[in-house]
Amino acid sequence: MTNVHPEQIATGSTVDADEVAFFAGIADSWWDPKGPFKPLHQLNPTRLAYIRQEVCRHFDLKDTLRPYETLRFLDIGCGGGLLSEPLKRLGADLVSVDASEKNIKVASLHAEQSGLDIDYRNTTAEALADAGETFDVIVNMEVIEHVADVSAYLEACRKLLKPGGIMLLSTINRTSKAYLFAIIGAEVILRWLPRGAHDWNKFLTPKELSDALEAASFTPSAPTGFSFNPLGGRWSLSDRDVAVNYAMSAAG
Amino acid sequence: MTGKSLRSDVTVIGGGLVGMATAIGLAQIGLSVTIIDMAPKGDLVAQEYDGRSSALAYASCRLLDGLGIWDHMEPYAQPILEIRVSDGPSLFHLHFDNETLGDGPLGHMVENRHTRIALFKRLEDIDTITYLAPEKVARIERTHGEARVITESGIEVSSTLLLGCDGRNSIVRKHADIGVTHWGYGQTGIVCSIEHEFSHCGIAHERFLPSGPFAILPLTGNRSSLVWSEKDHLVETIMALGPKAFEAEVKKRAGDFLGDISVIGGRWAYPLTLQCADKFHDNRLALVGDAAHGMHPIAGQGLNLGLRDVAALLEVIADSARVGLDYGDEGTLERYSAWRHTDTLTLLSVTDVLTRLFSNDIAPVRHLRDAGLATVDKITPLKNFFMSHARGTVGDLPRLLRGEPL
Numbered sequence: 001m002t003n004v005h006p007e008q009i010a011t012g013s014t015v016d017a018d019e020v021a022f023f024a025g026i027a028d029s030w031w032d033p034k035g036p037f038k039p040l041h042q043l044n045p046t047r048l049a050y051i052r053q054e055v056c057r058h059f060d061l062k063d064t065l066r067p068y069e070t071l072r073f074l075d076i077g078c079g080g081g082l083l084s085e086p087l088k089r090l091g092a093d094l095v096s097v098d099a100s101e102k103n104i105k106v107a108s109l110h111a112e113q114s115g116l117d118i119d120y121r122n123t124t125a126e127a128l129a130d131a132g133e134t135f136d137v138i139v140n141m142e143v144i145e146h147v148a149d150v151s152a153y154l155e156a157c158r159k160l161l162k163p164g165g166i167m168l169l170s171t172i173n174r175t176s177k178a179y180l181f182a183i184i185g186a187e188v189i190l191r192w193l194p195r196g197a198h199d200w201n202k203f204l205t206p207k208e209l210s211d212a213l214e215a216a217s218f219t220p221s222a223p224t225g226f227s228f229n230p231l232g233g234r235w236s237l238s239d240r241d242v243a244v245n246y247a248m249s250a251a252g
Numbered sequence: 253m254t255g256k257s258l259r260s261d262v263t264v265i266g267g268g269l270v271g272m273a274t275a276i277g278l279a280q281i282g283l284s285v286t287i288i289d290m291a292p293k294g295d296l297v298a299q300e301y302d303g304r305s306s307a308l309a310y311a312s313c314r315l316l317d318g319l320g321i322w323d324h325m326e327p328y329a330q331p332i333l334e335i336r337v338s339d340g341p342s343l344f345h346l347h348f349d350n351e352t353l354g355d356g357p358l359g360h361m362v363e364n365r366h367t368r369i370a371l372f373k374r375l376e377d378i379d380t381i382t383y384l385a386p387e388k389v390a391r392i393e394r395t396h397g398e399a400r401v402i403t404e405s406g407i408e409v410s411s412t413l414l415l416g417c418d419g420r421n422s423i424v425r426k427h428a429d430i431g432v433t434h435w436g437y438g439q440t441g442i443v444c445s446i447e448h449e450f451s452h453c454g455i456a457h458e459r460f461l462p463s464g465p466f467a468i469l470p471l472t473g474n475r476s477s478l479v480w481s482e483k484d485h486l487v488e489t490i491m492a493l494g495p496k497a498f499e500a501e502v503k504k505r506a507g508d509f510l511g512d513i514s515v516i517g518g519r520w521a522y523p524l525t526l527q528c529a530d531k532f533h534d535n536r537l538a539l540v541g542d543a544a545h546g547m548h549p550i551a552g553q554g555l556n557l558g559l560r561d562v563a564a565l566l567e568v569i570a571d572s573a574r575v576g577l578d579y580g581d582e583g584t585l586e587r588y589s590a591w592r593h594t595d596t597l598t599l600l601s602v603t604d605v606l607t608r609l610f611s612n613d614i615a616p617v618r619h620l621r622d623a624g625l626a627t628v629d630k631i632t633p634l635k636n637f638f639m640s641h642a643r644g645t646v647g648d649l650p651r652l653l654r655g656e657p658l
Binding site (some may be wrong): 034 | 281282306396574576577
């Protein structure tokens with residue numbers, strides 16, 4: 001196989017077999033439950049359960065296998081599409097965006113393999129807001145800790161949310177337990193995440209996130225913890241344990 | 253070739269209790285199901301098709317209740333109020349009753365025929381299950397994203413997930429080339445039903461005779477089901493006996509506490525073997541019930557073990573499907589497999605030890621086990637442990653077995 005940089009391939013207009021094979025290789029790693037994204041795969045059912053619980057409660061939806069059918073969703077920072085595909089299966093009219101063109105390619109290819117038609121776009125929240133797009137639900141999971149200007153970002157999100165809509169966020173708390181768990185544990189010792197994936201100083205506490213949301217004219221909820229049980233490798237929702245990973249919903 | 257093709261979320265091979273209960277549970281979750289079975293539907297509920305009965309542990313009854321099946325079965329189910337275990341002529345015995353645990357009967361005895369009728373009745377209320385019978389599987393094809401079954405009459409059914417609920421000689425298991433480990437004991441279980449003069453008072457008896465365990469299990473009315481284990485080389489002769497001679501042999505073993513006894517219906521012989529598949533899942537398929545593991549009738553746990561599979565599988569599928577995850581992918585099936593494989597191996601090992609321990613007449617072993625039975629009877633926590641096993645309420649229980657909704 002020739003060693004070609006993915007960004008170079010991405011500019012090509014015709015699809016050839018080598019290109020598909022190249023991206024299929026990366027897609028396998030995003031979607032390999034035992035690969036480098038193992039922690040996200042483990043967390044995924046719990047994140048999805050949180051989204052379902054909040055969206056169904058907010059819009060008073062029926063408990064079916066396609067509850068999202070009447071709603072327009074935006075998945076920001078969709079990565080390989082780990083949340084987008086489940087949201088689509090549950091009936092969402094979905095736009096998924098990521099700033100990385102590579103991620104969009106990987107996600108599109110995997111969705112095709114899964115037989116799902118998802119509107120993936122290589123763009124940003126700010127650009128979408130400028131274009132006047134609006135959504136009933138914005139999914140904003142594990143994104144805010146990577147954002148440079150939190151208040152500008154949340155203002156863009158506010159413009160994207162329809163009146164009466166809801167935004168779901170999840171992130172990592174700035175506590176010593178989070179430092180031990182997410183940085184020393186996940187990055188250094190377990191090597192679950194690439195080193196340098198997280199900058200602890202950028203983490204927001206629930207209070208800081210709540211204040212930032214209010215400043216951007218959202219009505220934030222109390223935080224819900226994502227609590228990890230290392231024995232079974234399983235996560236669960238917790239009202240009390242918000243020391244490491246937590247989620248919050250914000251009504252428009 | 254008719255070339256007809258169908259699409260459903262899940263395909264179930266085998267329309268027995270395990271396959272039907274699974275399909276009904278999947279429909280409750282909101283998934284569409286196609287069941288494929290070899291036998292014509294009418295045969296399955298005929299009296300002569302299957303005169304056998306099954307012991308359903310308390311937890312299994314709760315599962316069937318959660319699936320809306322139990323209401324149709326209950327009028328035909330005999331509660332087991334007490335279990336008495338004894339060792340041949342020995343006076344030492346073990347005695348379990350529901351008053352110790354105080355939460356309803358230990359389990360129920362139900363004739364398989366009534367269970368089937370109940371399943372078909374429940375099926376009438378569900379329009380998302382397609383029942384294809386009689387149809388034989390000709391070919392199975394699997395890709396990354398789906399499993400396809402082609403029947404001998406040319407019907408093609410494609411699904412996200414394929415379930416092998418097709419018994420000990422599972423076609424699905426063979427197709428996936430999943431190996432099986434066997435244990436044999438040189439014994440065969442003879443099964444029949446009897447009618448008797450006196451009431452059984454809801455008591456189940458398990459007696460350890462030198463040839464192997466002999467169980468008398470209460471059915472509705474003055475009837476009981478017998479499981480009589482015998483050394484292989486004698487079985488052919490016993491099965492060939494005329495009705496009077498067979499009845500005489502049964503009387504000899506059952507004793508006279510039930511008064512006069514007569515054998516009703518047919519008799520069946522099953523080799524006493526244990527078997528367990530090397531794994532319970534593969535790409536886009538999972539094995540459930542006897543396809544995954546086989547157990548002889550002594551412990552009365554075969555069907556209960558199968559229903560534990562059903563409850564665990566339904567739970568992992570529901571958990572995935574509700575949040576939009578691919579319920580037929582490796583992540584979901586791996587969770588089922590890990591959950592059930594360990595539990596199954598534990599139960600099979602315990603059964604293996606018990607079978608070896610109780611199927612012999614070597615004096616020191618017999619004294620030891622008598623002492624064991626007497627000891628267990630006196631130590632309440634130990635007794636409760638065995639009793640909870642009988643009721644099926646131990647271990648990491650799926651929601652349906654705990655009496656909770658899916």
